[in-house]
Amino acid sequence: MTRDHVPSLAEFIDGLDKRNPGQPEFIQAVKEVAESVLGYIKAHPKYHDHQILERMAEPDRVVSFRVCWQDDEGNVRVNRGYRVQNNNAIGPYKGGIRFHPSVNQGILKFLAFEQTFKNALTGLPMGGGKGGSNFNPKGKSDAEIMRFCQGFMTELYRHVGEDTDVPAGDIGVGGREIGYMFGQYKRITNRYVGVLTGKGMEYGGSPIRVEATGYGAVYFLQDMLKHVDKSPEGMVAIVSGSGNVAQHAVEKLLHLGAKPVTMSDSDGFIYDKNGIDEEKLAFVKELKNKRRGRIAEYAEKFGAEFHGDGATPWRVPGQLAVPCATQNEVSGEDAMVMLKNGAIAVSEGANMPCTLQAVHQFQAAKILFAPGKAANAGGVGVSGLEMSQNSARITWKEDELQRLLRDIMQGIHDRCVKYGSEGEGSRYVDYVKGANIAGFVKVADAMIAQGVV
Numbered sequence: 264m265t266r267d268h269v270p271s272l273a274e275f276i277d278g279l280d281k282r283n284p285g286q287p288e289f290i291q292a293v294k295e296v297a298e299s300v301l302g303y304i305k306a307h308p309k310y311h312d313h314q315i316l317e318r319m320a321e322p323d324r325v326v327s328f329r330v331c332w333q334d335d336e337g338n339v340r341v342n343r344g345y346r347v348q349n350n351n352a353i354g355p356y357k358g359g360i361r362f363h364p365s366v367n368q369g370i371l372k373f374l375a376f377e378q379t380f381k382n383a384l385t386g387l388p389m390g391g392g393k394g395g396s397n398f399n400p401k402g403k404s405d406a407e408i409m410r411f412c413q414g415f416m417t418e419l420y421r422h423v424g425e426d427t428d429v430p431a432g433d434i435g436v437g438g439r440e441i442g443y444m445f446g447q448y449k450r451i452t453n454r455y456v457g458v459l460t461g462k463g464m465e466y467g468g469s470p471i472r473v474e475a476t477g478y479g480a481v482y483f484l485q486d487m488l489k490h491v492d493k494s495p496e497g498m499v500a501i502v503s504g505s506g507n508v509a510q511h512a513v514e515k516l517l518h519l520g521a522k523p524v525t526m527s528d529s530d531g532f533i534y535d536k537n538g539i540d541e542e543k544l545a546f547v548k549e550l551k552n553k554r555r556g557r558i559a560e561y562a563e564k565f566g567a568e569f570h571g572d573g574a575t576p577w578r579v580p581g582q583l584a585v586p587c588a589t590q591n592e593v594s595g596e597d598a599m600v601m602l603k604n605g606a607i608a609v610s611e612g613a614n615m616p617c618t619l620q621a622v623h624q625f626q627a628a629k630i631l632f633a634p635g636k637a638a639n640a641g642g643v644g645v646s647g648l649e650m651s652q653n654s655a656r657i658t659w660k661e662d663e664l665q666r667l668l669r670d671i672m673q674g675i676h677d678r679c680v681k682y683g684s685e686g687e688g689s690r691y692v693d694y695v696k697g698a699n700i701a702g703f704v705k706v707a708d709a710m711i712a713q714g715v716v
């Protein structure tokens with residue numbers, strides 16, 4: 264027993280800050296969890312006795328390495344690669360790889376920490392990890408992307424494996440990059456195993472992994488609305504991003520009869536008052552996944568508004584919001600405007616897209632607010648199912664995976680309700696508290712059972 268009292272939030276964050284200088288995103292992610300779970304720990308002293316939160320907030324391992332590759336002109340280029348293995352109490356480390364110039368150790372630590380809770384919430388046996396590089400894929404040729412992925416895997420292969428750590432995609436890493444990394448892993452190790460998820464269907468991928476994160480975030484939105492006898496049908500939805508998660512969030516919103524009106528990229532956002540329909544979405548998919556162009560082209564093609572200079576869509580009125588681009592894209596001020604404009608539900612498709620100030624605004628207003636670790640867990644959920652299919656060397660049918668994804672999201676919603684309900688005649692659910700405590704309890708109990716390691 265290392266401490267005689269459960270630390271206050273301020274004491275806990277003060278220590279965390281000192282141990283992790285210059286890592287604001289990591290501090291933010293841990294603080295959001297600590298706000299929810301410290302009270303629970305006080306009421307359940309075994310978690311304090313075993314220093315569970317302190318241990319969860321210290322990654323098991325952080326690997327950092329040099330990645331060398333040659334560009335098309337023959338110049339030698341150097342980037343930094345990482346893998347953060349946060350916690351494997353309930354299963355092998357699992358989580359995506361991000362290629363973006365902003366990537367640093369603190370950002371990957373925040374993502375690996377979040378992933379630990381998210382993976383626990385799915386009900387599947389997966390620990391939490393995350394990796395990436397400050398490599399910028401923008402403007403690179405296919406051949407350059409391939410050489411970079413091969414260079415990255417040339418070091419990463421030592422740290423991963425189907426029962427050790429199973430990476431997948433994230434920002435800047437989709438099917439193409441997963442294919443190149445899988446090929447290099449196979450070449451180095453001479454083993455054909457499910458070491459990565461998000462693979463192509465021809466070589467061990469799972470039906471609906473591509474769709475799962477965006478679909479799941481909208482299923483969660485649907486479940487929150489259903490809990491208060493509402494439905495997304497006919498509601499206007501503000502979506503950010505135009506990558507994998509955003510595209511499939513828009514697709515599922517359309518299936519459910521909602522009206523998505525915005526999408527964005529790092530240049531700015533488009534606002535289509537008439538709504539983004541199936542045909543316009545097909546254009547976005549072709550633009551982003553094949554031609555790798557900019558979202559401004561949508562405005563030219565369909566006569567919609569384009570707001571540049573990196574503008575975000577949060578001032579556009581709508582009842583629903585699904586932020587699907589990147590961390591901290593919704594500020595406290597944005598949240599105030601959204602509430603004034605009549606927002607009733609927010610489902611985080613991205614990881615930590617709302618600042619703590621924005622989260623506090625949504626909680627104070629008691630609107631439906633789903634944190635990413637609950638709302639976007641459908642992607643890693645189907646990744647877990649890809650692992651199972653790879654182990655059994657079979658592929659399940661698409662219908663079965665659609666049903667399992669729906670079940671996973673429903674299960675997460677139920678867990679949030681269990682730990683986040685206000686009770687006593689109120690139907691309000693604090694989904695942040697619910698997700699944090701539910702994820703915490705599952706991982707914490709496994710850690711206690713496995714001793715001080």
Ligand SMILES: NC(=O)C1=CN([C@@H]2O[C@H](COP(=O)(O)OP(=O)(O)OC[C@H]3O[C@@H](n4cnc5c(N)ncnc54)[C@H](O)[C@@H]3O)[C@@H](O)[C@H]2O)C=CC1
Pocket residue numbers: 432433434435436437476504505506507508509527528529530587588589590612613614639640642643
């Ligand atoms: N792909 C997946 O299965 C999962 C992804 N996520 C999260 O969802 C978010 C989006 O990821 P993906 O769609 O996979 O990536 P992606 O690479 O397919 O798309 C990323 C999108 O975000 C936009 N973006 C990136 N940085 C931006 C910035 N600074 N400002 C404005 N827009 C920016 C890009 O233009 C692009 O539209 C990330 O937060 C990621 O961590 C979460 C769970 C699973």
Ligand SMILES: O=C(O)CCC(=O)C(=O)O
Pocket residue numbers: 357358359360378381429430431432433460614639640642643644646
């Ligand atoms: O599918 C996976 O393993 C990872 C997905 C991911 O990176 C995430 O949930 O943020």
